[in-house]
Amino acid sequence: MAADSPTAPLSPSTLGPVAQRQQARLFRIYNQYRLVISLMLVGLLFVDPFTADTKFRWLEYYQAGVISYLAINAFIALTMLAGFQPRQRHITLSILLDILMMHGLLLASTGITNGLANLVIVSVAAGNILTPSRMGTFYAALAAICSLSISGWAALAINESADDIVRAGSLGILYFAAAFILQGISRRMIRSEALASSRAKSIVELEQINQQIIQRMRTGILVLDRFGQIRLANAAAEELLFGAAVDEAAPKHSPRLLPWPLKQGLTSWLKNPIMRIEPFQASSTSPLLQANFTQLDQERGDQILVFIEDMSKVTQQAQQMKLASLGRLTAGIAHEIRNPLGAISHAAQLMEESPNLDQGDRQMLEIIRRHSKRVNGIIENVLDLSRRRAANSELVDVRHWLAEFQSEFQQTQDNGTKANIELSTGADIPPARFDKSQIEQVMVNLCDNGLRYSKQQTGQNRIELIAGATADGKRAYVDVRDFGPGITADNRNSVFEPFYTTDKSGTGLGLYLARELCEANQAHLSLIENDEPGCRFRITFAHPGRMI
Template identity: 75%
Template sequence: MATASTSAANSGEQPPGLQQAKLFRIYNHYRVLISLMLVALLFIDPVNFDTRFRFLDYYQFGVAGYFALNSFVAILILAGFQPRPRHIIVSILLDILIMHGLLFTSTGITNGLANLVIISVAAGNILTPSRMGTFYAALAAICSLSISGWAILVLGGNGDDIVRAGSLGILYFAAAFILQNISRRMMRSEALANSRAQSIVELEQINKQIIQRMRTGILVLDRYVQMRLANAAAEEFLFGAPTHKGAHNSSSRALPLPLKAGLEVWLKNPFQHTTPFQPTPTSPMLQASFTRLDKESGDLILVFIEDMSKVTQQAQQMKLASLGRLTAGIAHEIRNPLGAISHAAQLMEESPNLDTDDQQMLDIIRRHSRRVNGIVENVLSLSRRRPANADLVDVPNWLKEYRTDFLQTQETTSPPAEVTLTIEPNIPDARFDKSQIEQVLVNLCDNGLRYSQQQSGERKIILSAGATADGERAYIDVRDYGPGVTAEASHSIFEPFYTTDKGGTGLGLYLARELCEANQAHLSLTEDDQPGCCFRITFAHPGRMI
């Protein structure tokens, strides 16, 4: 309970008890005003009171007592008394009984005070939206019918009083049911709004902690190129150490001159790639990227700063590890003995004295020679890979053109290839080298068609394009109808020389991921409940230069 109260206080919301007390305070003001008006009416036209009221003395006493009771409750509330639900229930019951007592001692159910009972019932259902609200309506209806029945039996009153009492009873129950429903919905809506507000506050606190702890430096600059915010990583990169005084106390520090120069270059040409820089001779090499925090007003500029030395080091370690795995299986002179083996196999094939067993051995030699040659070609293509020449690409149109070109290369295959294309709306542009990503898609599509045919006998795949959850980046999915990838194999399929196909080289997916990384895209295997497997290429933000 203490935790809930603290959370409510931190988020600015009021606990249910305080809100109920506030509403009751407003309702008590209304009661004081009504009782004051009834007291004032006692002094108007006092001569005819005897003819219009059944029990004038009791009526006057009831009005005075009602005013005194409401005034006393108002004084208690002003003194700081917090009414609890049981106090509110008793107050509503007293209101209903006192109002009917005034009706009984005045002119009966035809008196205008009967309309005030509806307000009391309505207020009770708002303040305590539960079964107690129905009891308020039932009590008010019974009291109204009792007054009308007594007037008919004892005073010989008109039967219309019963009809009016019944109509009032219907109004009491209608008000109770309608207001209970409205109150419950309002309470649920308010609880949902409070829950979301609390979630937003918690997310804001989490975001602040993440920004302060992340290793990418983040700066927010105003139109005068003054720092408005800097996280700990940015202060460490630019100034040597964070201030430890919070992200909002960095405005007194001036930007390093190389960063200012890069910002000026970006302001002149937002698409020009800024060069890495060093704030001081002893600082690591840094790379800054800029964007406007608010694209409409453009007052604030968001700066991302990355440590290039760590990125370069990690990339170099990955390359060295990959080259180590490659050189473990491939010798430098492998092509020469491979050529000699292939040539010898061709000479043996021309011999007229070969039996069936010798033909089978020659077939094994030829098949494995082609496989080794494919491995060598893939390794050579990896080492000769040119840098990515990225363009801003309209992904849906480019994917349609790729599908058409790819199907033309599959016209002679049997069975024919079937490539289904699905494109979601509002896909952002992507920046990549068309030829390199096309090479990746050809590899993924060929694999998908082959495994689909092995599983179902049909060569068919699905190409789909969409946007990530934030709507800022595009992705392309290649889904097949094959047997899928096991959980154990999913962790190794992008490793070099790993293959589940006896005729494969095990370098296709490895090269595909390398090409994607060169274009700042990410190739991954998505896990879902659909048949086959699905490979996803997620592109970087189009504003990020390669």
């Protein structure tokens, strides 16, 4: 915790990457200053030629020192121009060399009274800015000792005035004052920059977390302008609005446009912001959606935030609650229903063995047997709803799995007529994550229905299994197509409702159970509307990397 206190010393190791880059930039500026000063000192040698008089103690040493100082600074400038990044040790060595060189020039010239002594203050100040630590105090101490040593030597060896010692002491005070003041300022600047950098990093991390949360949300989120152009869309919005619509002919990188129902809803909402638009379907294969609009900027209203909810989940939850209650009721009375139902079925079987029955009686017994079987099927299906287990998902190669399912399902068709199950798969099908046993249960239901209706319509047990990828190429789908009479437009919205059936021998729960199992695996079962004969049901699987 000491490093966080205002008076805690800062070492080079405590500087962050940003502070280190700023330190390197300041050192470049300081080296440019030294290069200018050394050029001026060398220029003065030619502009005002010196003579060996009392002004300089050792003219030759002074001239050699000035030229050497220029050469050192020029070399450092060239190395930095070539891309050399100075480290802390290079900066420390340069400051020490600067102080010693300046005092050497003072010793070779007229002593501490020379104007070069003021340049030492600049060097000490630069050292404390570049190294705001104990090393900065060492720079001041070294400069003060050198100044006092030069003045003391001059007073003792060559009998110069002792006033130079007082001037050297004053310069030492200036050195330490500059060191302490600039160290405090530099510490505050570094801490402020570190705090700003830390807060900026926290903001970036929060933005990344928020982005991940938004992308992982199951609620679709869109940001639109007033003209309906999409500025931002999370993964759920892409999946709900565009993922289920498969158009192999559409370019995969074409700009996204709002579905027409949502576009109409936006237009209506802009005219009347308090109005709630009706639920809609983005396409024939997408679930029922509900959109809610709000303005991001209440004053300007340039951007509009849209929340898209999957209404089918709400409807399914309500239906599931009803069926769960019905399932518990059925579980309680199943024994009471099955006992008399079994007695009725057994009695009907015994009566069928009687030789005295005419054709009308046998037809009546067939009706009893058939409807007893139907009632028992309804009980079994409702019980399945109440005791359905959670999905045990795994990553599946859709092409390989579908080929295995085709082979195994075809072997189970032993009703005397060989089933013709055609298989068609695309080239690039992404993997899907689902529970094999549950999705295979859905496929068996769809295939059985398809074979039965194809047989009724064409006289052939024929269906087609089709696998491919959605338009974005990221999700797999499987179609089951039959060649039966199809479903009328009036009944298309009701085929997945519980207990709805057009078959007198059906229970009306098969497709509902199939959709429930798909939803448990985050897949979507839909009826494709097209001009092809028969029905085409599609299972669109979720993105394998976005399932939660």
